[in-house]
Amino acid sequence: MQHLALACTALAALLVAAAAAAAGSSGVPMAPVLPAGRGEHRAASGLLSRIQRSVRRLARDSDECDDSEALSDRSISPWDHRVDHDPERYPATLHEAVCRLDGCAVSARGSRARDVPRLRSVPVTQAVAVLRRGLGPRGETVLVPDTHTIAVACVCVRDDSC
Structure with missing residues:
Protein backbone atom coordinates (compact mmCIF):
# COMPACT_ATOMS: atom_id res chain seq x y z
CA MET A 1 0.00 0.00 0.00
CA CYS A 65 6.86 -7.41 0.16
CA ASP A 66 6.77 -8.31 3.83
CA ASP A 67 6.94 -4.96 5.62
CA SER A 68 6.59 -6.70 8.98
CA GLU A 69 10.23 -7.81 8.81
CA ALA A 70 12.61 -5.46 10.61
CA LEU A 71 14.48 -2.92 8.49
CA SER A 72 17.77 -4.23 9.91
CA ASP A 73 16.95 -7.63 8.35
CA ARG A 74 15.65 -6.34 4.96
CA SER A 75 18.69 -4.12 4.31
CA ILE A 76 21.47 -5.19 1.94
CA SER A 77 23.72 -4.08 4.81
CA PRO A 78 21.98 -5.88 7.67
CA TRP A 79 22.85 -5.11 11.27
CA ASP A 80 22.31 -6.37 14.78
CA HIS A 81 21.97 -4.33 17.94
CA ARG A 82 24.28 -4.52 20.90
CA VAL A 83 23.81 -2.96 24.29
CA ASP A 84 26.32 -0.27 25.28
CA HIS A 85 26.11 0.06 29.07
CA ASP A 86 28.07 2.66 31.05
CA PRO A 87 26.95 3.25 34.67
CA GLU A 88 28.78 6.62 34.69
CA ARG A 89 26.56 7.90 31.86
CA TYR A 90 22.90 8.93 31.69
CA PRO A 91 21.24 7.22 30.00
CA ALA A 92 23.35 4.31 31.17
CA THR A 93 22.14 1.98 28.39
CA LEU A 94 22.25 2.79 24.68
CA HIS A 95 21.54 0.39 21.81
CA GLU A 96 24.10 0.45 19.01
CA ALA A 97 24.01 -1.08 15.52
CA VAL A 98 26.74 -3.54 14.53
CA CYS A 99 27.07 -4.45 10.84
CA ARG A 100 26.63 -8.20 10.26
CA LEU A 101 28.66 -8.28 7.04
CA ASP A 102 31.87 -6.72 5.81
CA GLY A 103 30.36 -6.57 2.31
CA CYS A 104 26.78 -6.17 1.10
CA ALA A 105 24.17 -8.90 0.58
CA VAL A 106 23.01 -8.31 -3.00
CA SER A 107 20.57 -10.68 -4.70
CA ALA A 108 18.21 -10.79 -7.62
CA ARG A 109 14.56 -11.28 -6.67
CA GLY A 110 14.10 -14.84 -5.48
CA SER A 111 17.77 -15.79 -5.55
CA ARG A 112 20.19 -16.27 -2.68
CA ALA A 113 22.10 -13.22 -1.47
CA ARG A 114 25.78 -13.05 -2.28
CA ASP A 115 28.61 -10.86 -1.05
CA VAL A 116 29.69 -8.44 -3.80
CA PRO A 117 33.33 -7.33 -4.03
CA ARG A 118 33.94 -3.56 -4.11
CA LEU A 119 30.93 -2.96 -1.86
CA ARG A 120 31.13 -2.80 1.90
CA SER A 121 28.84 -2.23 4.86
CA VAL A 122 29.64 0.76 7.04
CA PRO A 123 27.87 2.05 10.14
CA VAL A 124 25.82 5.24 10.08
CA THR A 125 26.67 7.19 13.21
CA GLN A 126 24.77 9.74 15.25
CA ALA A 127 25.98 11.94 18.10
CA VAL A 128 23.74 11.59 21.14
CA ALA A 129 23.57 14.03 24.04
CA VAL A 130 24.33 12.30 27.35
CA LEU A 131 25.21 13.28 30.89
CA ARG A 132 28.38 11.95 32.51
CA ARG A 133 28.83 11.54 36.22
CA GLY A 134 31.75 13.57 37.50
CA LEU A 135 33.08 15.32 40.59
CA GLY A 136 32.28 18.92 41.38
CA PRO A 137 34.70 21.47 42.95
CA ARG A 138 33.79 20.36 46.48
CA GLY A 139 33.92 16.65 45.73
CA GLU A 140 30.16 16.31 45.13
CA THR A 141 28.78 14.21 42.30
CA VAL A 142 27.65 16.30 39.32
CA LEU A 143 26.27 15.45 35.88
CA VAL A 144 28.27 17.00 33.05
CA PRO A 145 26.77 17.35 29.53
CA ASP A 146 28.63 15.33 26.91
CA THR A 147 28.07 13.70 23.53
CA HIS A 148 28.46 10.04 22.69
CA THR A 149 28.61 8.78 19.09
CA ILE A 150 26.69 5.60 18.36
CA ALA A 151 26.01 3.59 15.21
CA VAL A 152 22.28 3.61 14.39
CA ALA A 153 22.27 1.51 11.19
CA CYS A 154 24.50 0.18 8.41
CA VAL A 155 24.61 1.21 4.78
CA CYS A 156 26.19 -0.26 1.65
CA VAL A 157 28.88 1.87 -0.01
CA ARG A 158 31.48 1.46 -2.76
CA ASP A 159 34.89 0.46 -1.46
CA ASP A 160 37.47 3.27 -1.33
CA SER A 161 39.84 1.29 -3.56
CA CYS A 162 37.47 1.57 -6.58
Whole structure:
Protein backbone atom coordinates (compact mmCIF):
# COMPACT_ATOMS: atom_id res chain seq x y z
CA MET A 1 0.00 0.00 0.00
CA GLN A 2 2.91 2.33 0.74
CA HIS A 3 4.21 1.78 -2.81
CA LEU A 4 0.78 2.66 -4.24
CA ALA A 5 0.78 5.95 -2.33
CA LEU A 6 4.28 6.65 -3.67
CA ALA A 7 3.09 5.94 -7.22
CA CYS A 8 0.13 8.29 -6.78
CA THR A 9 2.46 10.99 -5.50
CA ALA A 10 4.72 10.48 -8.53
CA LEU A 11 1.70 10.68 -10.84
CA ALA A 12 0.62 13.93 -9.21
CA ALA A 13 4.14 15.32 -9.67
CA LEU A 14 4.06 14.37 -13.36
CA LEU A 15 0.72 16.12 -13.81
CA VAL A 16 2.02 19.25 -12.08
CA ALA A 17 5.10 19.19 -14.31
CA ALA A 18 2.91 18.81 -17.40
CA ALA A 19 0.78 21.76 -16.28
CA ALA A 20 3.93 23.83 -15.70
CA ALA A 21 5.20 22.95 -19.17
CA ALA A 22 1.82 23.95 -20.62
CA ALA A 23 2.18 27.34 -18.90
CA GLY A 24 4.96 28.13 -21.34
CA SER A 25 7.16 31.15 -20.84
CA SER A 26 4.51 33.17 -19.02
CA GLY A 27 5.04 31.13 -15.86
CA VAL A 28 1.30 31.22 -15.19
CA PRO A 29 -0.10 27.70 -14.79
CA MET A 30 -2.78 26.91 -17.29
CA ALA A 31 -5.56 24.40 -16.83
CA PRO A 32 -4.62 21.11 -18.47
CA VAL A 33 -6.28 20.74 -21.85
CA LEU A 34 -6.84 17.71 -24.03
CA PRO A 35 -4.35 17.40 -26.87
CA ALA A 36 -5.62 18.96 -30.06
CA GLY A 37 -4.02 16.78 -32.71
CA ARG A 38 -4.36 13.06 -33.23
CA GLY A 39 -0.62 12.45 -32.75
CA GLU A 40 -0.59 14.49 -29.55
CA HIS A 41 -3.58 12.53 -28.25
CA ARG A 42 -1.77 9.27 -29.01
CA ALA A 43 1.36 10.49 -27.15
CA ALA A 44 -0.69 11.56 -24.11
CA SER A 45 -2.57 8.27 -24.18
CA GLY A 46 0.73 6.36 -24.31
CA LEU A 47 2.07 8.31 -21.34
CA LEU A 48 -1.10 7.60 -19.38
CA SER A 49 -0.84 3.88 -20.24
CA ARG A 50 2.79 3.75 -19.04
CA ILE A 51 1.85 5.49 -15.79
CA GLN A 52 -1.07 3.09 -15.23
CA ARG A 53 1.21 0.07 -15.86
CA SER A 54 3.76 1.46 -13.39
CA VAL A 55 1.09 1.97 -10.74
CA ARG A 56 -0.21 -1.60 -11.25
CA ARG A 57 3.36 -2.99 -11.06
CA LEU A 58 4.07 -1.06 -7.85
CA ALA A 59 0.80 -2.27 -6.33
CA ARG A 60 1.63 -5.88 -7.30
CA ASP A 61 5.17 -5.62 -5.94
CA SER A 62 3.95 -4.11 -2.68
CA ASP A 63 1.74 -7.19 -2.13
CA GLU A 64 4.85 -9.40 -2.41
CA CYS A 65 6.86 -7.41 0.16
CA ASP A 66 6.77 -8.31 3.83
CA ASP A 67 6.94 -4.96 5.62
CA SER A 68 6.59 -6.70 8.98
CA GLU A 69 10.23 -7.81 8.81
CA ALA A 70 12.61 -5.46 10.61
CA LEU A 71 14.48 -2.92 8.49
CA SER A 72 17.77 -4.23 9.91
CA ASP A 73 16.95 -7.63 8.35
CA ARG A 74 15.65 -6.34 4.96
CA SER A 75 18.69 -4.12 4.31
CA ILE A 76 21.47 -5.19 1.94
CA SER A 77 23.72 -4.08 4.81
CA PRO A 78 21.98 -5.88 7.67
CA TRP A 79 22.85 -5.11 11.27
CA ASP A 80 22.31 -6.37 14.78
CA HIS A 81 21.97 -4.33 17.94
CA ARG A 82 24.28 -4.52 20.90
CA VAL A 83 23.81 -2.96 24.29
CA ASP A 84 26.32 -0.27 25.28
CA HIS A 85 26.11 0.06 29.07
CA ASP A 86 28.07 2.66 31.05
CA PRO A 87 26.95 3.25 34.67
CA GLU A 88 28.78 6.62 34.69
CA ARG A 89 26.56 7.90 31.86
CA TYR A 90 22.90 8.93 31.69
CA PRO A 91 21.24 7.22 30.00
CA ALA A 92 23.35 4.31 31.17
CA THR A 93 22.14 1.98 28.39
CA LEU A 94 22.25 2.79 24.68
CA HIS A 95 21.54 0.39 21.81
CA GLU A 96 24.10 0.45 19.01
CA ALA A 97 24.01 -1.08 15.52
CA VAL A 98 26.74 -3.54 14.53
CA CYS A 99 27.07 -4.45 10.84
CA ARG A 100 26.63 -8.20 10.26
CA LEU A 101 28.66 -8.28 7.04
CA ASP A 102 31.87 -6.72 5.81
CA GLY A 103 30.36 -6.57 2.31
CA CYS A 104 26.78 -6.17 1.10
CA ALA A 105 24.17 -8.90 0.58
CA VAL A 106 23.01 -8.31 -3.00
CA SER A 107 20.57 -10.68 -4.70
CA ALA A 108 18.21 -10.79 -7.62
CA ARG A 109 14.56 -11.28 -6.67
CA GLY A 110 14.10 -14.84 -5.48
CA SER A 111 17.77 -15.79 -5.55
CA ARG A 112 20.19 -16.27 -2.68
CA ALA A 113 22.10 -13.22 -1.47
CA ARG A 114 25.78 -13.05 -2.28
CA ASP A 115 28.61 -10.86 -1.05
CA VAL A 116 29.69 -8.44 -3.80
CA PRO A 117 33.33 -7.33 -4.03
CA ARG A 118 33.94 -3.56 -4.11
CA LEU A 119 30.93 -2.96 -1.86
CA ARG A 120 31.13 -2.80 1.90
CA SER A 121 28.84 -2.23 4.86
CA VAL A 122 29.64 0.76 7.04
CA PRO A 123 27.87 2.05 10.14
CA VAL A 124 25.82 5.24 10.08
CA THR A 125 26.67 7.19 13.21
CA GLN A 126 24.77 9.74 15.25
CA ALA A 127 25.98 11.94 18.10
CA VAL A 128 23.74 11.59 21.14
CA ALA A 129 23.57 14.03 24.04
CA VAL A 130 24.33 12.30 27.35
CA LEU A 131 25.21 13.28 30.89
CA ARG A 132 28.38 11.95 32.51
CA ARG A 133 28.83 11.54 36.22
CA GLY A 134 31.75 13.57 37.50
CA LEU A 135 33.08 15.32 40.59
CA GLY A 136 32.28 18.92 41.38
CA PRO A 137 34.70 21.47 42.95
CA ARG A 138 33.79 20.36 46.48
CA GLY A 139 33.92 16.65 45.73
CA GLU A 140 30.16 16.31 45.13
CA THR A 141 28.78 14.21 42.30
CA VAL A 142 27.65 16.30 39.32
CA LEU A 143 26.27 15.45 35.88
CA VAL A 144 28.27 17.00 33.05
CA PRO A 145 26.77 17.35 29.53
CA ASP A 146 28.63 15.33 26.91
CA THR A 147 28.07 13.70 23.53
CA HIS A 148 28.46 10.04 22.69
CA THR A 149 28.61 8.78 19.09
CA ILE A 150 26.69 5.60 18.36
CA ALA A 151 26.01 3.59 15.21
CA VAL A 152 22.28 3.61 14.39
CA ALA A 153 22.27 1.51 11.19
CA CYS A 154 24.50 0.18 8.41
CA VAL A 155 24.61 1.21 4.78
CA CYS A 156 26.19 -0.26 1.65
CA VAL A 157 28.88 1.87 -0.01
CA ARG A 158 31.48 1.46 -2.76
CA ASP A 159 34.89 0.46 -1.46
CA ASP A 160 37.47 3.27 -1.33
CA SER A 161 39.84 1.29 -3.56
CA CYS A 162 37.47 1.57 -6.58
